[in-house]
Amino acid sequence: MQPIAISGILPSASVADIRQTLESGGCSTTDRCGASAGPDDLPAAVWERIKDHPCYSEEAHHYFARMHVAVAPACNIQCNYCNRKYDCANESRPGVVSERLTPDQAVRKVVAVANEIPQLSVLGVAGPGDSLYDARKTFATFDLVAKAIPDIKFCVSTNGLALPDYVDELAQHNIDHVTITINMIDPTVGEQIYPWIYFRNRRWTGLDAAKILHERQMEGLEAVVAKGILVKINSVMIPGINDHHLMDVNAAVRARGAFLHNVMPLISDAAHGTAFGLSGQRGPTPQELKGLQDQLGGGANLMKHCRQCRADAVGLLGEDRGQEFTLDQLPDEVVYDPARRSAYRDVVEAERDDRRAAARAADQALATARDTLLIAITTKGGGRINQHFGHATEFQVYEVDRSGVRFVGHRRADNYCLGGHGDDDRLESVIAALEGIDAILTAKIGDCPRDRLEQAGLVVLEDWATDYIEPAAAAAYQRLREAPPLRRSA
Amino acid sequence: MAYKIVTSQCTACGACEFECPNGAISMKGDTYVINAAKCTECEGQFDQPQCVAVCPVPKTCIKA
Numbered sequence: 001m002q003p004i005a006i007s008g009i010l011p012s013a014s015v016a017d018i019r020q021t022l023e024s025g026g027c028s029t030t031d032r033c034g035a036s037a038g039p040d041d042l043p044a045a046v047w048e049r050i051k052d053h054p055c056y057s058e059e060a061h062h063y064f065a066r067m068h069v070a071v072a073p074a075c076n077i078q079c080n081y082c083n084r085k086y087d088c089a090n091e092s093r094p095g096v097v098s099e100r101l102t103p104d105q106a107v108r109k110v111v112a113v114a115n116e117i118p119q120l121s122v123l124g125v126a127g128p129g130d131s132l133y134d135a136r137k138t139f140a141t142f143d144l145v146a147k148a149i150p151d152i153k154f155c156v157s158t159n160g161l162a163l164p165d166y167v168d169e170l171a172q173h174n175i176d177h178v179t180i181t182i183n184m185i186d187p188t189v190g191e192q193i194y195p196w197i198y199f200r201n202r203r204w205t206g207l208d209a210a211k212i213l214h215e216r217q218m219e220g221l222e223a224v225v226a227k228g229i230l231v232k233i234n235s236v237m238i239p240g241i242n243d244h245h246l247m248d249v250n251a252a253v254r255a256r257g258a259f260l261h262n263v264m265p266l267i268s269d270a271a272h273g274t275a276f277g278l279s280g281q282r283g284p285t286p287q288e289l290k291g292l293q294d295q296l297g298g299g300a301n302l303m304k305h306c307r308q309c310r311a312d313a314v315g316l317l318g319e320d321r322g323q324e325f326t327l328d329q330l331p332d333e334v335v336y337d338p339a340r341r342s343a344y345r346d347v348v349e350a351e352r353d354d355r356r357a358a359a360r361a362a363d364q365a366l367a368t369a370r371d372t373l374l375i376a377i378t379t380k381g382g383g384r385i386n387q388h389f390g391h392a393t394e395f396q397v398y399e400v401d402r403s404g405v406r407f408v409g410h411r412r413a414d415n416y417c418l419g420g421h422g423d424d425d426r427l428e429s430v431i432a433a434l435e436g437i438d439a440i441l442t443a444k445i446g447d448c449p450r451d452r453l454e455q456a457g458l459v460v461l462e463d464w465a466t467d468y469i470e471p472a473a474a475a476a477y478q479r480l481r482e483a484p485p486l487r488r489s490a
Numbered sequence: 491m492a493y494k495i496v497t498s499q500c501t502a503c504g505a506c507e508f509e510c511p512n513g514a515i516s517m518k519g520d521t522y523v524i525n526a527a528k529c530t531e532c533e534g535q536f537d538q539p540q541c542v543a544v545c546p547v548p549k550t551c552i553k554a
Contacts (some may be wrong), residue, residue, distance in 0.1 A: 074505035135510045203543040
């Protein structure tokens, strides 16, 4: 399906027109990536730096989009969860990409996207490969893009092995956000994840490889933090290998000044051809992931809205419009037009204030709540319940209790490579994905799926279509607790 | 004496081109190739041929 995107609005549209479109289900932000903290929880200077970054701010991920360009495909380590030979347009996971770009091609693509998707705020280099291994291509891309679009933010993802060598250069290129993937602080754990690394002109294996990688990661983390760069740590949760160990990783990276910790589930499938996929290593269940996140304390410094996007993803988190911007579809010459992005930003400023006030009021209304409900919603972005159930490829999950309405994660309704499955199968997988959810708030739903969901014990409500998520979730809590709708047993 | 790249397995990541101390590797079509005239097998330069050490696909940089 093709969401009605705010990008369809002409630059001449008034602010009121754009808001009208948002309310009718316009904005295409589906996913959340980043911390749950808002301007009330963070120092003003830090908030200013993350407020438009969809991966660093959970709130921002309702409004702003990112794109990745695959300009640095070479890597200096091998991970057991990675196989860079894989290329499938329907596959969504880190490291997967359909098209590699030169820095010149990347700039053309970024400008074309910025003209088309006004939500674009961040350009990242995040694989396949390591952004800082052959760093020349990464920095050349940023230099060219900065000339074309001065206000775009840059970020890089790295395994950290080369990071200590590029700390000054990162700062010089105005890179404010660096993500390091750290899966262990104990080399005996590391040697089960990394079969080899390439460092100082030789290949290292086993414990030696993991030791070197660990030391370089810690050195790099400390050095970029000392430069004032915001650092996010990504950790892949691998049951039986590092699941318990990630508590220690969390403590270690926090002690060294990491801003945000993002624990992601291992994606593992024999069809991906990864070492873990072939060995049958499983990923964690949603419950295991949430259990670990809860143990890590949650709060502002734990990211729960990550969508583990492709290395060439384009758009709001949870959506990927990369296929609309492949090289063969780009004009030979593109000229950046700032009008749409600028108009969009004005709208978002007002929307965010509005939504925050509504969310605060909702939290207050819940002060007497006596238990906890998990509510799933469908959204196309803008922080509103504005997506048809049938169009949802994921559900955002909110926890509602006496302390308010909080985003706690998302449930994917489509697994990668969905092609070929019928609607019935799809609905079954949706119901399975919604395990543990009490109610669904959606903009609209057909009678048939509604019946099936209700048979499965879920409450389905359309009453708050186009409303902001938080007040709707609070009102739904009150409705369910005051007069629970009739539930049929499964 | 030289190495060659098994093109059917090459992922074209470019790591070998980046590491080759002799500038012997370049892109040709969709994959990389080694210029045998320039390849030294890294003898006298490094313990291991650099293309072999960095290539992510086993048995893809091999003796010609």
